[in-house]
Amino acid sequence: MQIAPRKVINSWCMYDWANSAYNLVITSTIFPAYFEAITRGQTPDNEVEFLGRKFVNTALYNYALGAAFIVVAFISPILTSIADYRGNKRNFMRFFCTMGAIFCSLLYFFAPQQLADGRIALSNTSLNIGIFCMVLSCIGFWASLVFYNSFLPDLVPHRLRDRISARGYTWGYIGSVILQILCFIVVFLPGAFGFDTPYERDYMPARVSFVLVALWWIGFAQIPFRNLPISTVKERHERKNVFSNGFLELKKVWMQLKHMRVLKLFLVSFFWYSAGIQTVFLAATQFGAKELHLPTAKLIITIMIIQLVAIPGAIFISRASERFGNIKTLMVVVLVWIAACVGAYFTYTDIQFYILGGIVGLVMGGLQSLSRSTYSNLMPETKDTASFFSFYDVTEKIALVIGMFTFAYIEEQTIHFGGMRNSVLALIVFFMLGFVWLGMTMRALNKANRQ
Structure with a gap:
């Protein structure tokens, strides 16, 4: 196939630069800490009311995030089908990006009120705004990635995809860190931006950060929206029934997997x-804020540590897999995750939390990248790679939902005797089951190689 012009390829990479800020600031650092802070203290058990039911504040956050991923898991096959059958990918990508950025900016209105007597209170209306905007921005983020990823095979041949994909990842990392630093400045120096009252210093920097993320995301996304190719009218009408086809493709993959x-x-x-894995990363900030009472600045430092060590960790694990094999390396890394969960249960200081963050960062990126490459290596020779990876992505999203719901449920049920620490211990069960099935995979693989 013909390689796309350099300008088009770089424009594709620029979307990673644009959207990665959302994943870092909203999913991982400032927003989770802000959510925990403004919903804390509503009752002795930190309960809030949402849709007529009372939830522990952090449990509600995890339930809401899990609900967002249920939607993403459901619509992913449909979106993948649209991408596979060459619908107007650029317009669909623009729609979900715009949707995500708009609802991300609306998080600005998720804020407590200062009452006449000086007390700070969070209204049910504001909480509803926060939850719904978080869920819809999350859906917009992940749905736009379906179309973003689907552009890569159209731009470069197979031999260049790893390199261009890595370039996009690198640009995304750089872009997200730059915006995170800008948000740092607002958070650490609120007076420089005219936030002088105690209320403004406590709440305005985070709210401004949400708007900055939205503007960064939608602003830089205009570059790929302007330069990425648009499919022809003929291609857009080439296939029918794309809404049902995605699920039919998943069923076809499932039938093949049986053999x-x-x-x-x-x-x-x-x-x-x-x-x-996913639950640990998404709940790490909440754990630090609620169990260790760490300020936002220290929580952000921890996530930055994870970001910084993830790249060398992925390289180290990749080289280990070349020497010892993918499955054996995965088993060792999963054991490290089990040790990290045990360590988290006994973590009580910020230094311990930083060390734990470093360990998690070293094995997080490596485990995810090695999992995807292992799956790719075990796949049969087929031209239908998109359907197999759609199945892989849906599997990951459903697993994330189960992890988040389990984490939230255990915290709620044990709020008076361990709470979130018990949730962390419960995650060990997931890793142990993964380890056992990896062992079964290795035995089956060895047997297949002998035959």
């Missing part, structure tokens, strides 16, 4: 340890 023992065993192991 692929090694790949099936690996997917089961991937399902279990993915439930643990």
